[in-house]
Amino acid sequence: MQWMIVNDAAGRVRYLGPTQVLGWAVIVALLCATLGAGMYHAVLRLGVLYPETAVGALVHQLVGEDWQRVLQEQVDVLAREVGTLQVRVLQMESLGQRLESQAGLPALQDRLGVGGIWVPGPALSVASMHSLLDSLRERADTGTQKLADIDGQWNVMQHIPLPTQHPVEQAVVSSPFGWRIDPFTGRSAMHQGMDFRGAVGDPIFAAAGGVIVARAHHPEYGHMVDIDHGEGIHTRYAHASAVFVQQGDLVRRGQKIAAVGNTGRSTGPHLHFEVLVDGAAQDPERFLAQGGAALQTAVASIGAPK
Numbered sequence: 001m002q003w004m005i006v007n008d009a010a011g012r013v014r015y016l017g018p019t020q021v022l023g024w025a026v027i028v029a030l031l032c033a034t035l036g037a038g039m040y041h042a043v044l045r046l047g048v049l050y051p052e053t054a055v056g057a058l059v060h061q062l063v064g065e066d067w068q069r070v071l072q073e074q075v076d077v078l079a080r081e082v083g084t085l086q087v088r089v090l091q092m093e094s095l096g097q098r099l100e101s102q103a104g105l106p107a108l109q110d111r112l113g114v115g116g117i118w119v120p121g122p123a124l125s126v127a128s129m130h131s132l133l134d135s136l137r138e139r140a141d142t143g144t145q146k147l148a149d150i151d152g153q154w155n156v157m158q159h160i161p162l163p164t165q166h167p168v169e170q171a172v173v174s175s176p177f178g179w180r181i182d183p184f185t186g187r188s189a190m191h192q193g194m195d196f197r198g199a200v201g202d203p204i205f206a207a208a209g210g211v212i213v214a215r216a217h218h219p220e221y222g223h224m225v226d227i228d229h230g231e232g233i234h235t236r237y238a239h240a241s242a243v244f245v246q247q248g249d250l251v252r253r254g255q256k257i258a259a260v261g262n263t264g265r266s267t268g269p270h271l272h273f274e275v276l277v278d279g280a281a282q283d284p285e286r287f288l289a290q291g292g293a294a295l296q297t298a299v300a301s302i303g304a305p306k
């Protein structure tokens, strides 16, 4: 005996023998049984979780005297699932914390719920299960949101054009960033940038790509250029003898933008180089010392973009 099955789509004809038909029948029967069992447990659970509903009443009627036992069984099953879920939420939270610290992001204020694995006890009630599930749901939502935030901030950080290119060829530092004795007043003063020795006319390079936002002659900075690199990061190049860019120009990383000079408040030909993050001067060395821990620190000090 053979059954013929016509496959319309491919236009082919297939024949199935009795063994194959039996095989398929067994598979379908198993699927139905599994589905049935799954539905049976799903209905039982619904009834137990929501005893005041119609499903609850139905389940109560079905199991009759066994209600207490069924109830406890279902609560125990749920408790195990809640326990597993809780472990996964904790894992997600610790992953979030680790990512935050690796990305150098500032600690997020509203930390997720208090940790500690909850161990299911013997007499758990449906009410306690409800509240546990509610709190877990809340923590999972918050955790997902935090991870999305971290991901977004990390992406932004990856694309910040950090000023890591040395602005002069011969990077001989004549004065580092920080407190120093001012060469003009002889008093202690904050040096907001880094000074590189050079000869008049030596090229000055953009430390990163960006837009020229200022080209000016300043009484102290002399001929100067400001580049906006985005995300609140600016670099400033001062005391130049010549400037080769205009305000509004887009510049590439490493592009020649000016020439070393001795204009403004300067005691000799040099480049005064500043890195500003949200208007606050940073130690340029942390950016220029490319790669490794130094760059990490520089990235970390930027913190979360606003």
Ligand SMILES: [Zn+2]
Pocket (backbone or CB within 6 Å): 175, 191, 193, 194, 195, 271, 272, 273
């Ligand atoms: Zn200086």
